[in-house]
Amino acid sequence: MEPYLRALKNNRLKITPRRKAVINLFVNYRMRMGPYDVYGKLKKKLPILGLPTVYRILDELTKAGILIQSLSEDRQLRYALCTLPDAHHHHFTCRKCSKIEEVEFCNFKGVTRFIEKKLNAKVEAHQLQIEGLCSECK
Amino acid sequence: MEPYLRALKNNRLKITPRRKAVINLFVNYRMRMGPYDVYGKLKKKLPILGLPTVYRILDELTKAGILIQSLSEDRQLRYALCTLPDAHHHHFTCRKCSKIEEVEFCNFKGVTRFIEKKLNAKVEAHQLQIEGLCSECK
DNA sequence: CTTATAAATAGAAATGATTTCTATTTATAA
DNA sequence: TTATAAATAGAAATCATTTCTATTTATAAG
Ligand SMILES: [Mn+2]
Ligand SMILES: [Mn+2]
Ligand SMILES: [Zn+2]
Ligand SMILES: [Zn+2]
Helix, strand or coil: CHHHHHHHHHCCCCCCHHHHHHHHHHHHCCECECHHHHHHHHHCCCCCCCHHHHHHHHHHHHHCCCEEEEECCCCCEEEEECCCCCCCCEEEEECCCCEEEEECCCCCHHHHHHHHHHCCCEEEEEEEEEEEECCCCC | CHHHHHHHHHCCCCCCHHHHHHHHHHHHCCECECHHHHHHHHHCCCCCCCHHHHHHHHHHHHHCCCEEEEECCCCCEEEEECCCCCCCCEEEEECCCCEEEEECCCCCHHHHHHHHHHCCCEEEEEEEEEEEECCCCC
16 A cells, blocks of 8 residues: 555645545455446445546556556446556456456567568557456456 | 458448448558548548448448457547458557558467466457557658 | 645536437349 | 348437536645
8 A cells, every 4th residue: 555655645646535545446456447336336435426536536546657547348448456567568357357467578579570670660669458367267 | 342342242231332432441541540530531522421320331341351440549449451351460550640551470379378377367369559650650 | 733725526517429219212132 | 123121311319538616625834
């Protein structure tokens, strides 16, 4: 919890009950959740809570490096805790239980070389989504 | 053009002026376009044209393997012609001119091995977006 | 412990891409 | 030529997301 509060301070974000509750939720549930999921789960403990606040906090936490944002099959926003904010890496999502796992391995240099040689283009960014079944669900 | 019309037949889609116009547009402009881009460009030649028709045709052509669908940074739908519908491959998008190029190279097996060994999970699918500047724009 | 201030929030409202609906038109096969 | 299901236009609905504004709150300084 402390490193996340420090990340808030580093990004000049005040430590509020709502922000702490959102972070806590993601620490307890290590899975992908959308704004409405988060809203639904927090509404129990914080009956006075606005959905726009959830959207805003999720965006702020993403910019602060605490969460990662992705789009699910239905093209809606999803977020998950990222425990390795600094080094380049990817994420594996379980199709059954939505659990997220860190993938500290990236092969992409080979693809970059291929493209820059064959297409004579400059590769600037890549994004990789990996899906499947986690060890418990398979 | 003929292989695309054959693909329509194979998918029990009638050959209509609207569908031919959409395919033609993507054959002439080898770039990513959204429904509204397509609508705007076709409206000149086909003044009677509905935006829902464009949405529907783009979806049908994607299911028929003629186009690929992707989401742009602004989370909106984008489409492009795919000239290699059968073999597994990826696509490079130019950030400046939106040109799409085929990338017939995929490294992913190494990532799969890493994940299946380290996380004991089953990898079922992956999606890779590659962006940069094409040979003309860089 | 106050107080001042900018930041954060709730709730209502707006936005806008995408989808649905329905009456009419059209491609296609017999 | 005709019958039929498929395709379409245009209007309307949907709904995730964003914007707006008045009120509340976290925080730092005195
Ligand atoms: Mn991570
Ligand atoms: Mn392709
Ligand atoms: Zn799982
Ligand atoms: Zn370019």
